Amino acid sequence: MRGLPVRDVTGGPGHGRGAMPVRGRIVAGYDGSAGSAAALRLAAAEAAASGGLLHVVHAQLRRSAYALLLPPGAVGAAAEEAERLVEAARARLRQDYPDLRVRPAVVAGGPGSALVRAARGAALLVVGRTGPGPGGVAAHVMAGAACPVTVVGGEAAPPWNSGGRPVVLGFDAAALSPSVPFAFAAARLRGTGLRVCHVRCPGDDPWGRDADARREVSEALAGWRAAHPDVPVAVDVLTGVDPAARLLDAAADAVLVVLGGGGAGRTGRIADVVTRNAACPVTVVRAAGRLAVVG
Structure with missing residues (x-):
């Protein structure tokens, strides 16, 4: 049982848009x-x-x-x-x-x-x-x-299968590349949809209106949606001064929340708050360059 060597099963830098997931x-x-x-x-x-x-x-x-x-x-x-x-x-x-x-x-x-x-x-x-x-x-x-x-979190975690609940992806352009393919793969594996949530902070968002933000997020996801046509996608633009709180609201009806980032900085703080408080499981995907996707 001890010290068995393991095979490297992660994908390389090309493991991205349209790539098949790793059975690792x-x-x-x-x-x-x-x-x-x-x-x-x-x-x-x-x-x-x-x-x-x-x-x-x-x-x-x-x-x-x-x-x-x-x-x-x-x-x-x-x-x-x-x-x-x-x-x-x-x-x-x-x-x-x-x-x-x-x-x-x-x-x-x-x-x-x-x-x-x-x-x-x-x-x-x-x-x-x-x-x-x-x-x-x-x-x-x-x-x-x-x-x-x-x-x-919790002793009685929600069941792994979706029961119609979506996978929620916290959209962050800075951490977009590693988190998006994982979220699509997780939704496909569970046979459910993907809800992409972008949280706008008043006065601190490059997109002036909700409609502009929704269009920009949709365009950023276009390649991934084309690669995963079997995964229904909904884009939500949420407004609030506390992104973690808004993502926790979205997590209330989710089978899984997927976040990019982790570590220090804004994305790390959001990931820390959400993982500590969400009722459903939360996946934090912060690896760049060597991306592993389960599915």
Whole structure:
């Protein structure tokens, strides 16, 4: 279970408009908590739908922690209990996805750093919203992972399939290239539509009217829409001084929110607020040049 080499499955610089999505490795952080279990379920559904490999990564905990996570009984060494925890998770996954390829791994070190390392060359990293340490694991991996990161909040995350709910894309011209193909692929994989939301801040928008903004966004998406004619697209122009708040409003009826950016700056602040508060899963796509798209 330990230290298996992984193949680089990300696309190169040409992996963009009209490119076929990568059926790659999806990494799920799992520590036995309810939040990480929700993340694991979403990652499994994503991998099963895309034909990818699910890589379940567990950072070994203190021996005493496993007494709370495993069925009652004698607690052995931490390494043994860690192996037992991930094997139990794999057995549960087999019941729902008997054909899913699952690679469990127990690793040493802090969970955030371990997941960043494990996600090198991955198509997607999925984590629960909460976690140990300042800011939690989610904040750590969003700052350090090179691949897209999906953050799942709450113990009872919405089901992966859309149920008619759209994928919401937060439109940001500065982060347009990496986030758009991921959002189209996610909508296609779920058999749902894509709602593209551009938030206009009064007095701080290059487009004077809503109609102008809607036209500019639509024109920017024209190539992607032509490449994905099976994905219905709606463009919404929202006005507000707090873009994160308006995107959270849009997220209330979404199956997934996709944002560009991350890290420092305006896009990073928006991504941080949305991932901390959205009821649905949120994917932050900040990698440029080596874009991985699941689907």
